[in-house]
Amino acid sequence: MEAVAEPAIRLQLSEQHRVQGLPYQWLTIAMTRRDRIIAPADLSNLALPPGIDTTGGVVLSGRAPIWLYSYLVQELHPTAWVACYDPRLGAIVVSTHSRLASIGQVLPVSLPGGAAASALCPALLVVGPPDSGKSVLSHALFQSLLPDAPDVYLQRAQWDGEGNYILELGAAFADDDREALKAINRGQLTDRFFAYHAQAILQLRRQKSLVLVDVGGMVQPEKQPILEACSHYLIISSQPEAIAPWHEFCRDRGNLTPLAVVHSTLEPCETIHTREPYLESTCGPWRQGQPRAIPTALLETVQGLIRFT
Structure with missing residues (x-):
């Protein structure tokens, strides 16, 4: 008998919880393929799990594209209210038929089984001068770590409009097209940024x-x-003279621990110079639309930071 392929999307419903007196359930999205890639066609076989209590709310969580979240919010229309979970904020109410929950309300919830609030995982700051490949390397690291560590998160703390969507456009998009998209979404530095x-x-x-x-x-x-x-x-730099100022800023002023220095090159290269007190190597190129594998030594070094629970 031919084996039935596992669906690309799995939805898991929790037992009922309460927040600020409101009953709700978690509906967690999991993309089951190792590469975590899904397609719009996967919606055709997707159904909500049984057991949803429509008299309460539902909080959606999980890494998924906007179109999947939009579909689920629509499918959950009969429920009292629907919220989308943002780990940086909480559960944001986006649909409601109840006077007890209002649009834009942020509910202070935590994922079931999450780590204790006092246990902080590592945060790796990727720095270096412009045009060295920071965004490309960050995205490549993120994608390489995801298959074995789905709880890794990439935070873009910059306002240049270069999100993951730009880096996932592929080689078919010209540089001018990428820059035009970035310009549309570019922000500005503010006092609170x-x-x-x-x-x-x-x-x-x-x-x-x-x-x-x-x-x-x-x-x-x-x-x-x-x-x-x-x-x-982690410093990635195409300019040797720019490395020392970043060490001074991150290590000496910020008291951060150096993990690696990557000398970025436009020529295909992968050379390890030293592993102690931190990994130092030369590798590249790190160009948009030209994905390359993370060097094994660098990937293993970053994997060593991951907190598995």
Whole structure:
């Protein structure tokens, strides 16, 4: 008999919980394939699990694309209210038929079975001068770690508009098209920007196994809150003279632990210079639309930070 393939999306319903007097259930999304990739066609065979109490609320959680969340919110329309869980904030109510829950209300919930609030996982700050490949390396690390550590989180603490969606466009998109998309979503530095992201990082460290943080390419005193929220740092630089200022900023001022220094090159290369007191290597290229595997030594070094529970 031919084996039946496991669905690409699994939905798991929890028992009932309460928050601020409101009954609710968790509906957790899990992408079951090792590469965590799903397609819109996977919606055709997706059904809500039995046992949903429509008199209470449902909190959606899990790593999934916006279109899957939109579909589930629509399917959960009969419930009293629906919220989407953001580990940096809590459960945000996005649909309601109850006077007890309002749109935009943030409910202070924690994932069932989550780590104790006092147990912080490591946070790795990825730094270096502009055009060295920080965003590409951060994304490649994130994707490489996910299959074995689905609770890894990548926080983009910068306002240049270069999110994961840009890096996942593929080689078919020209550089001009990428820059145009980034320009549409580019923000500006405000007084609360880094303080907001620092608090988000701390919230993530209470719930995840490792937080990767991409903070942009300039040494700036305004980034001090980010230093205080992280535990380790990795420098990737195409400019040898730019490495020392980042060590001074992250290690000497921020008291962070150096994990690795990557000398970025445009030529295909993978050379290890030293492993102690931190990994130092030359490798590349790190270009958008040209994915490459993370060198084994670097991947193993970062994997050594992950907190498995």
